[in-house]
Amino acid sequence: MLQEINPVITQNMDAWNEVAKRHFSINRDTVIGNLQTPGYFIDTVLKQELLRRPVGALTVGQFNCNNGRETISAHQLGFKNAVGFDFSKEFVEQGSHYAREVGVSTQFVETDIYKIGAEHANSVDHLFATAGALCWMPDLDTYFDIAFRTLSVGGCLTLWETHPCLEMFKPDRDRKRDGDERLEMHYSYFMDEPVDYQSGLDYYSNEIFGKKSVLWYHHKLSDIFTAILKAGFSIQRFNEYDVDNSIGYREVENFEIRPPMSFILTAVKQTS
Numbered sequence: 296m297l298q299e300i301n302p303v304i305t306q307n308m309d310a311w312n313e314v315a316k317r318h319f320s321i322n323r324d325t326v327i328g329n330l331q332t333p334g335y336f337i338d339t340v341l342k343q344e345l346l347r348r349p350v351g352a353l354t355v356g357q358f359n360c361n362n363g364r365e366t367i368s369a370h371q372l373g374f375k376n377a378v379g380f381d382f383s384k385e386f387v388e389q390g391s392h393y394a395r396e397v398g399v400s401t402q403f404v405e406t407d408i409y410k411i412g413a414e415h416a417n418s419v420d421h422l423f424a425t426a427g428a429l430c431w432m433p434d435l436d437t438y439f440d441i442a443f444r445t446l447s448v449g450g451c452l453t454l455w456e457t458h459p460c461l462e463m464f465k466p467d468r469d470r471k472r473d474g475d476e477r478l479e480m481h482y483s484y485f486m487d488e489p490v491d492y493q494s495g496l497d498y499y500s501n502e503i504f505g506k507k508s509v510l511w512y513h514h515k516l517s518d519i520f521t522a523i524l525k526a527g528f529s530i531q532r533f534n535e536y537d538v539d540n541s542i543g544y545r546e547v548e549n550f551e552i553r554p555p556m557s558f559i560l561t562a563v564k565q566t567s
């Protein structure tokens with residue numbers, strides 16, 4: 296499987312690197328401003344999971360950390376160390392830049408998640424990933440195997456992710472691009488082919504941007520649960536919310552009858 300997905304990973308990495316400078320120019324000042332408030336980018340739902348136990352001696356880590364704003368905010372909640380992993384050189388540099396600007400020692404590792412090696416085994420006590428992480432990962436089994444290996448025994452994995460039901464809609468900006476299409480279900484919950492996404496990754500300005508198309512993968516809740524259990528985790532808590540914790544589907548929040556839009560899941564590595 297990993298051999299087969301390598302070209303997809305490279306294609307997606309090029310697209311993320313292509314958009315990263317643009318995100319930086321749009322967001323830099325507000326990110327630095329907001330990071331002056333410790334914990335700013337970790338909302339209440341995620342914070343509650345991260346702070347269930349005393350964290351002063353623990354390391355927090357984030358997979359698919361993007362520009363590191365959330366990793367730094369998590370560090371600021373009181374963890375001893377923090378580390379973010381992302382395959383985009385540009386975003387990892389931005390994370391290091393923000394950490395220097397706010398004077399924290401958060402570390403960033405430029406790596407494809409699938410290539411995180413034994414040198415990081417047992418190094419993180421609470422690992423998290425947030426909205427829009429899993430959809431870039433074609434192989435969930437390997438993703439959660441690596442999460443399991445990266446965690447210390449007793450360590451927790453928390454996903455604060457987009458709900459797969461929300462991914463049945465077209466993102467707001469695609470509907471605008473396609474002539475202000477009506478908001479309705481567009482993708483099958485059971486689709487197992489990736490979406491070849493042509494609008495680019497500038498979801499801040501909402502303009503079509505970049506020459507690179509990307510492939511994103513829809514994973515059903517059952518796929519996510521099965522892969523987590525298969526990796527050896529024990530699932531402790533799961534909850535669903537009618538709030539879009541990405542910024543892609545805000546108009547679904549206007550529905551009177553709402554689908555689940557985000558979920559939080561915490562699983563524990565009980566044995567090595």
Ligand SMILES: C[S@@+](CC[C@H](N)C(=O)[O-])C[C@H]1O[C@@H](n2cnc3c(N)ncnc32)[C@H](O)[C@@H]1O
Pocket residue numbers: 304307311359360361362363364365380381382383386406407408409425426427428431432
């Ligand atoms: C939508 S962003 C996550 C944004 C995050 N929720 C936030 O609000 O900051 C997805 C991230 O996953 C990263 N990514 C995608 N595929 C990856 C892979 N195979 N290995 C490491 N990072 C990857 C991208 O570079 C991007 O930064």
